[in-house]
Amino acid sequence: MKIFISAGEPSGDLHGSNLAKALLAKNPTIELFGFGGSKMQEANCKLIYPLADFAVMGLYQALKAYPQFKKILQLAIDHFVRCKPDVLVLIDYPGFHWHLAAAAKKLGIPVIYFVPPQIWAWASWRVKKMRRLTDLVLCNFPFEETWFKQNNVPAKLIGHPFYDQILNQKLDENFIAGEKSKPGLAIGLLPGSRNQEVAMNFETLFRAATLLNKQHPETRFLVAAFSEAHKTTILNKLKTTTLPIEVYTGKTPEIMNLVYACASVSGSVSLELLAAQTPSAIIFQTSPLMSIAARILKNTPFITLVNLLAEKELFPERFGYYCSSKWVFNQLSDWVKFPEKRNALAQELGALKASIISAGASKKGAIEIINFIENKKAQAASAA
Numbered sequence: 172m173k174i175f176i177s178a179g180e181p182s183g184d185l186h187g188s189n190l191a192k193a194l195l196a197k198n199p200t201i202e203l204f205g206f207g208g209s210k211m212q213e214a215n216c217k218l219i220y221p222l223a224d225f226a227v228m229g230l231y232q233a234l235k236a237y238p239q240f241k242k243i244l245q246l247a248i249d250h251f252v253r254c255k256p257d258v259l260v261l262i263d264y265p266g267f268h269w270h271l272a273a274a275a276k277k278l279g280i281p282v283i284y285f286v287p288p289q290i291w292a293w294a295s296w297r298v299k300k301m302r303r304l305t306d307l308v309l310c311n312f313p314f315e316e317t318w319f320k321q322n323n324v325p326a327k328l329i330g331h332p333f334y335d336q337i338l339n340q341k342l343d344e345n346f347i348a349g350e351k352s353k354p355g356l357a358i359g360l361l362p363g364s365r366n367q368e369v370a371m372n373f374e375t376l377f378r379a380a381t382l383l384n385k386q387h388p389e390t391r392f393l394v395a396a397f398s399e400a401h402k403t404t405i406l407n408k409l410k411t412t413t414l415p416i417e418v419y420t421g422k423t424p425e426i427m428n429l430v431y432a433c434a435s436v437s438g439s440v441s442l443e444l445l446a447a448q449t450p451s452a453i454i455f456q457t458s459p460l461m462s463i464a465a466r467i468l469k470n471t472p473f474i475t476l477v478n479l480l481a482e483k484e485l486f487p488e489r490f491g492y493y494c495s496s497k498w499v500f501n502q503l504s505d506w507v508k509f510p511e512k513r514n515a516l517a518q519e520l521g522a523l524k525a526s527i528i529s530a531g532a533s534k535k536g537a538i539e540i541i542n543f544i545e546n547k548k549a550q551a552a553s554a555a
Contacts, residue, residue: 179264184208
């Protein structure tokens with residue numbers, strides 16, 4: 172049994188690695204190949220290309236990267252011809268993955284989406300591509316499964332693989348205890364996992380922190396940097412500041428769990444903030460062109476997953492190309508001035524967490540993928 176897994180960004184690399192482990196736990200003889208990152212490689216998936224290290228955002232960046240994407244696609248096609256997999260498994264990253272799925276289908280390789288793109292939220296006309304290019308969509312949320320089925324796309328609910336990661340996390344209790352022993356009210360700043368997210372959003376978070384500290388001198392700040400490169404970039408921006416701020420890598424879960432509140436870039440990180448029951452202000456600052464396009468294509472009342480699951484705005488959110496630092500400051504300052512508001516929100520997050528977060532998505536996904544392959548082989552054998 173041969174499976175090709177493709178993930179084009181750091182979160183996808185994480186989900187791909189957990190899926191790889193679950194597949195091999197079910198059947199140790201499975202051969203895993205794919206596009207991804209270091210986590211997938213560590214999980215015994217042979218990388219054809221480190222696509223997770225090549226994550227791009229926005230139309231302009233995608234156009235700039237087109238020649239490289241074309242080369243990467245050809246690497247996949249060459250592998251498909253040389254070592255035809257039983258299935259192609261895609262993880263989010265729809266732009267490139269539509270082309271990868273089309274190439275696989277031309278060669279008779281079925282396609283399964285594990286962690287599908289949120290096309291129910293943005294540019295829902297893309298469901299036609301999903302219907303044409305995939306054989307099965309493994310859904311993360313109940314409403315997602317319903318939506319795909321209503322649009323005649325084969326779909327099955329397995330839950331979100333982030334829940335597996337969250338529930339199995341082992342926090343660095345020494346780090347948490349050390350930070351809690353320091354004076355001051357700790358506020359978390361989460362600038363995102365992609366280079367462009369950090370470039371577009373960190374200044375906004377930093378200005379908001381500066382405003383907050385001026386109003387509330389007891390506050391101090393912990394930045395959760397995704398990588399050492401991001402940490403270096405952020406520290407360079409902080410060279411002349413007197414703000415009480417520290418930057419850490421590899422401590423994002425710990426920071427989420429120990430701080431009073433957070434300001435975060437939008438993304439699946441909101442599910443981790445939900446699990447930590449940490450009140451958070453969510454932003455996503457982007458280019459004017461991307462902001463206009465997103466507002467035209469947006470189909471849902473919220474951009475934050477937690478708000479969509481709650482069907483109301485639990486995490487205050489702001490999306491656009493304008494600077495949101497004052498808005499972020501206002502949200503955080505309100506929680507600092509009125510702890511009862513912050514605590515009431517934390518209780519609501521706890522109730523939502525109890526109702527939706529459960530483990531097992533990666534294991535369920537592995538079972539569905541293996542069953543799909545076995546059923547396809549049985550059908551081929553009976554037709555022969």
